[in-house]
Amino acid sequence: MAAQTTTKEQFISFASHTAEEVSEKQQRVEIDDSVTSPVVLYFLTGIGWLVFGSVAGLIAAVKFNLPDWLGGTPFLTFGRIRPVHLNAVVYGWASLAGAGMIVWMTSRLCRAKIEKTWALYVSAVLWNIGVAFGIVSLFFGYNQGMEWLEFPKPAGGLIALGFLFFAYSIAQTFRKRQVEHVYVSLWYILASLIWFPLLYVVANLGIYHGVTEAAMNWWFGHNVLTVWFTPIGLAGAYYFIPKVIGRPIYSYYLGLLGFWAFALFYNWNGIHHLVGGPLPTWMVTVSIVASVMMFVPVMAVAVNHHLTTIGHFRMLKFSPTLRFVVFGSMSYTAVSFQGSIESLRSFSEVAHFTHYTIGHAHLGVYGFVSMILFGAIYYIMPRIAKWEWPYPKLIKLHFWMSAVGIALYVVALSMGGWIQGTMMNDPSLPFIASVNATKPYLWVRSLGGTMMLLGHLAFAYQFLLIIYRSGPTRYVPAWFELRQTTEENRPV
């Protein structure tokens, strides 16, 4: 209690402002107020899809070990529940939460109130109806049969329309910006507003058949990560790491170089999923070369974020936002290097068509993007709700469940997938031997999924508390541990 009192006094000492500071503070409060309702709507519905999608994912995971479980219920069979999981977490959770983060961040970076708020409400409603319609369709067995594009076209159309309204509001806010310079996070955000609609339109043209359709499928499947989720994650990392630490990004030059290298190389990568497939060799080779060239932008991001954080790692002990975002940023480095290596023919010969790829995809969408979104929400919500997170212990529970859960998940599937691939390549072994060999790893996968679900439940519960401004009133930050801030340990 003594420690808390001391810390409280120290925070009071920070509370004196000059008139100019009060004005800037008032401006920022007004900006935050302008985005409160749409951002909460995006976050709330996104978190709803996260919990739903996590339950669906866990059911699908357990079915690998208990294939007859729930097998008598058609809508809970693996062929339906698995795409339900994928689409709920991708187009529901990550997209909607990402949209909420983009709305808040764009207003802050443009130092302008959000424009066309009505368009954001329309967007959120259309988007959620689209996802709900798509999920119900999948439950009833209506599936386009292409990974990442399972939703029937009307559902996809509603999501696309929602995206256009969202992009309209962001573009209008950008036009009214009060800041001359476009920060590197905004580069990623603005680029995604152009890239994603182009990608979605091209993928849904309906002019592809046979091998071309397979090529388009993986061009889309990989690029939806490239042009939508990765920009969300990197925009968040480039904002929250320096912001929380209180230190500008180490090399801004490197940040912009990373962006343009990312724009140049990343969208060629998708065809490496078809190594060994009936495509022209040059197509696959070009994709592999581009995948390896991704070392350039990834190194630019990794070095930049590491050198920004260096000397401040002790803050990971206290700040929930920083801990989630740094975990996400490190996962980005790991998953990108892994992806570059995975694209090589010699590696792909073993890892392709195995659980290894599933582990890789989860490291990207969860370890990287979702962890950064969690960190962003932990930073944004107290500012727009004007209420601190009531239970830091629940944040700690969320972090460790998510971090250990995804680590178990990825390690288990990487090991199990490699063993599976090696055995499948051995003609002297029956196929079922490769299936049986993965069983222990698949149990660990389910354990990891269970831990992540528990973390999500803690997160969702606390999110409901903060939007209702419920729970104990806090006078100090919702840190993992209260920190004695002195001149000696105060980060500079």
Add this chain to the structure above:
Amino acid sequence: MSLPVAVIIIISIIVVAGALALAAFVWAVRTKQFSIKQLNEGAKVIFDDEEPIGTPQDLIFKESTNGSPNHH
């Protein structure tokens, strides 16, 4: 749909996408986004006098002097 029409559609989209990318780059150069001054100062735009460099931003949750919780 016959192949030539499909090819025309794809090429049209490629041209539009390429033009957008080029336009973005030209706009960035014209507005001096890559000027030495902006590159040197750009990293600081996320900070201001109220949230200055050197102050960890998770510290902003402080109690106001009137004793009520104040999150801004």
